[in-house]
Amino acid sequence: MTSLAFVGLGAIGLPMAAQLAQSEHTVVGVDPFEAARKRAADAGIAAVENITEVTDAQIVVVMVASPEHLTTLVADAAAGVAGQRWIIMSTVGPEAVTAAANTLTAAGATVIDAPVTGGVARARTGELVIFASGADTDIDQVTDVLEHLGTVRRVGHRAGDGQAIKVVNQHLCSVHIVAAAEALNLAETLGLDKGIVLDLVKSGAAGSWMLSDALFDGDWVWRAPFLASMVMVGVGIFIRLGIHESPAFEQMKADNQIVKQPALEVIRKDWRVIGKIIGLRLAETGGYYIATSFVLSYVGLAALSSKTDVLIGTLVGSALGLASLPLFGALSDRIGRKPVFLLGSVFTIAFGIPMFLLINTGAFIMIVVAVALALVLSHDPIFAVESSWFAEQFPANVRSSGISLGYNGASVLVGLIPFAATLIYGSFGWIGPALLFVSLGVISTAFAFITPETAPVKTARAVPAAATAENPAIFR
Incomplete structure (x- = not known):
């Protein structure tokens, strides 16, 4: 049984920690915010305020919000990281992860750069895609942990390579959103029901996770705003007719x-x-x-x-x-x-x-x-x-x-x-x-x-x- 410290119990971090807690691993959450610790407790995960309160963690999984949070975390933990394996899964940029890895490695820890994609929905189901970079032997030592969270894709041998891939990934996500909007507009122009079109294409060759997220479930998601806009059009016409x-x-x-x-x-x-x-x-x-x-x-x-x-x-x-x-x-x-x-x-x-x-x-x-x-x-x-x-x-x-x-x-x-x-x-x-x-x-x-x-x-x-x-x- 492996002892884990999971740092960062936010929207994605908490369901990831919950996935690990359901495995054979012992998980202690770490988050400076009381509300986050309470949510973790409600999910059955013991949580503390600072990483220094966890003294027996063999693996530290990091899911913090920003490069500054990562820097603070590493500074707080540096004195006690010798022999630990750190998995940095936050999206904080290549520079921040490289700097953190240098500090942690010098203090005796091993570091895996492993940002994720898939959003909250796939964090809850353990179906994230993980862009892991680092020495192959180091990744091998934590593969059993990562596989509880999703699919591991090895993308490089240096800390920071995973973050670089994530930047490319986010750029493509933005492109997919724009392309999807144009495609659905074309569907409407051709007289098709956009909800039906979305349901048909999202699981085919034209599909994307950006189209199949839980946000899009149900035809009402598309229809409700358009139906509501009819009211605004009516109000606008009424006002305009009364203005000279x-x-x-x-x-x-x-x-x-x-x-x-x-x-x-x-x-x-x-x-x-x-x-x-x-x-x-x-x-x-x-x-x-x-x-x-x-x-x-x-x-x-x-x-x-x-x-x-x-x-x-x-x-x-x-x-x-x-x-x-x-x-x-x-x-x-x-x-x-x-x-x-x-x-x-x-x-x-x-x-x-x-x-x-x-x-x-x-x-x-x-x-x-x-x-x-x-x-x-x-x-x-x-x-x-x-x-x-x-x-x-x-x-x-x-x-x-x-x-x-x-x-x-x-x-x-x-x-x-x-x-x-x-x-x-x-x-x-x-x-x-x-x-x-x-x-x-x-x-x-x-x-x-x-x-x-x-x-x-x-x-x-x-x-x-x-x-x-x-x-x-x-x-x-």
Whole structure:
């Protein structure tokens, strides 16, 4: 019987520890968070707060959240690792694992780099794929442990090779998600039921684990959002029918100054303004994607928590947005568009690292607070002023085309942000996506400073009725 210390009892770590506990091995969990230790106890696994409290472990399995956590763990344990076999299964990047392996080896331990793929669902069933790297004899000594967790694939002889393979794996996962979205959109275009198509292809040659995860079980997963969107369409139509065109546009129609090709006109004359709008939107849209889409994957990749915690944070932030968005919009009418926008973009700069520090605790309330704050104080102040401030940068006869080009141009760029964040995380750990979040705030803040204020309270122009083709720069 082998004595194991399992460090990191998060969303993936706990079911992995449970798999080992069901075998002939004796497992003691290690996690600094009381909530995680309680969940382990509920699962029948004794757990302690610090690795130094485990004195008889022959094998140490590591499933921590970040390179910093790994460094701290190794520093705490270094004095007592002689003769132990360490299996580092966290996704923390090649550099972090190489540094940890050097320290542990010098202290007398053997080290296997063995990150996993397969997600929480396969952690629960012991069907993970394990990218093991290290000396063959060292891997042989822990194969009986690894095989309780999944399929072992030997990928190299150096610590760090497994992490490098995992980076490639995550990049392909991102590609699979994009390809799946396009394929299912094609299915809809061809008149097929996407739920049926998904069920047919996910187990064939076109299948991928990204398609067969438990997230996709049941046709309702696809149908419910689309059915719910019908309500939003109805609400939008109802609101639009009750709104008149702006006075500026009505004046344009009366003066017969409608442009036949407004998109070409605005590109020719106002391409710089379109570029500004793209830069201004990076913090709002890119930051939103990091705080929701990327973090949704991150909590699983880093074995911190479940996706449900992030989704609840998103729901809380969105619910608060029902109040914050009109309040920020009204505030922009009183103090100007730019100050409210800067509130959001500067908060994006300040909150990037604290947001991930909160998430890295793995605590439910901290994750909810982090995601909700990102939405309410980073996203909402910017989003609340976009429709007015961006539109007011263009003359009325090309305004709709101008804002559409800028708005959607930014969407094309930031659509890649979650993939970029995943790639950066694989190389640099959590600090990479955190700094990406900060950099988006820096870019949008810089563009805000060079974009003219247009709020009537600041410009002393009561309404934009005077904006005409002859005087298109009235809002610049």
